[in-house]
Amino acid sequence: xxxxxxxxxxxxxxxxxxxxxxxxxxxxxxxxxxxxxxxxxxxxxxxxxxxxxxxxxxxxxxxxxxxxxxxxxxxxxxxxxxxxxxxxxxxxxxxxxxxxxxxxxxxx
Numbered sequence: 001x002x003x004x005x006x007x008x009x010x011x012x013x014x015x016x017x018x019x020x021x022x023x024x025x026x027x028x029x030x031x032x033x034x035x036x037x038x039x040x041x042x043x044x045x046x047x048x049x050x051x052x053x054x055x056x057x058x059x060x061x062x063x064x065x066x067x068x069x070x071x072x073x074x075x076x077x078x079x080x081x082x083x084x085x086x087x088x089x090x091x092x093x094x095x096x097x098x099x100x101x102x103x104x105x106x107x108x
Contacts, residue, residue, distance in 0.1 A: 008097045011068045019067045021060070024049045032068060032094060035060065039087045047083040060086070070097075 014030040021035065022028050025046050029035050039047060039060070050059040058078060065074035073093045080086045 004097075004100045007070060008100045011064075011070045011073075012094070012097055015067050021063045021067075032064070032070075032090065035063075036087060036090045036094065039083060039090070042083075044083055047086070051081060051083075051086065053081060 011032060017030065020028050020030045023038060023042070023046060025042070027038050027042070029038055049057075051057060051061075061074045061077040064070050064077070070093070073090065076089050076093070077086060080089060
């Protein structure tokens with residue numbers, strides 16, 4: 001079981017500066033809200049640089065898993081290659097975490 005309260009706090013907060021995500025075009029973000037905004041506003045080529053099948057890359061998903069420690073969201077994003085769908089899944093997860101009842105643990 002994962003403590004949802006701890007996950008919510010970590011996933012929805014700023015990460016340490018040294019764990020920030022730097023995009024290929026120089027944008028930097030430290031939390032999932034900034035990531036979502038960046039993905040929504042970047043062009044498809046910039047998104048494809050970070051998420052693609054050609055190089056088997058999912059930089060955003062790796063950052064979500066390794067820095068924000070949200071393995072569930074990283075798993076949901078694993079095979080998604082379309083920018084708009086990717087952003088929708090992140091936005092959905094943000095809503096889920098924002099609405100967490102802090103007394104209930106998340107079952108894996």
